Amino acid sequence: MEDCIFCRIINEEVPAKKVYEDSEFLVFADVNPQAPVHNLVIPKKHISNIMEIRDGEMLGRLFEVVQKVAQQEGIASDGFRVVNNCGENGGQTVDHLHFHLLGGRFMEWPPG
Ligand code: DGP
8 A cells, every 4th residue: 555654664665674574474673662672563465453354364374473573583482462553542553454572571561
């Protein structure tokens, strides 16, 4: 999608630090990291948010990518947090489905 910043990252029109890529998914470092490891896991297909997911199996494959990247980034054994913000009240600021993968420190609860 033309005016979507994450689609522009996928198309390499906007630079990002890529952490993992395959034909269906891209993982890159968040520009505003909230933890020593803070990556965004996205499908290359433009899907606005959780409410627009029609292919549930895609999510299974996405979480296999989460597992791979958690291993690759060295945060699998100590643990990590996966966050999805959906819609305005959820705090979503980019309307392209993405999961934050945060690790490298203890995560507090509850979120703000
Ligand atoms: P959310 O609030 O859940 O929609 O998170 C969007 C995240 O995307 C936010 O943590 C900052 C990140 N972000 C926004 N624009 C860019 C960008 O151009 N490059 C990168 N690497 N991250 C971005």
